[in-house]
Amino acid sequence: MENTQIRIGGMSCQGCVKNITGVLSGLAGVASAEVSLEQAAATVAFDPQTISRGELLAAIEDAGFDAE
Numbered sequence: 001m002e003n004t005q006i007r008i009g010g011m012s013c014q015g016c017v018k019n020i021t022g023v024l025s026g027l028a029g030v031a032s033a034e035v036s037l038e039q040a041a042a043t044v045a046f047d048p049q050t051i052s053r054g055e056l057l058a059a060i061e062d063a064g065f066d067a068e
């Protein structure tokens, strides 16, 4: 398992936090996802054998946010 910090742009309310948390949690290979509106960031624990950091970013972007 690997932990990564992702900066997220475009979150404006707790609904966004919930949406992104749901998107990340639903991905195969993601063990846990914690999203903070105040920090504009997510902390994600994932299995690098199953999913890459790039795929995490792509999923966030597909949901309509910026991720880096």
Ligand code: 9UX
Residues within 6 Å of the ligand: 011, 012, 013, 014, 015, 016, 017, 019
């Ligand atoms: Mo809040 Mo976010 O009204 O995708 S849910 S802006």
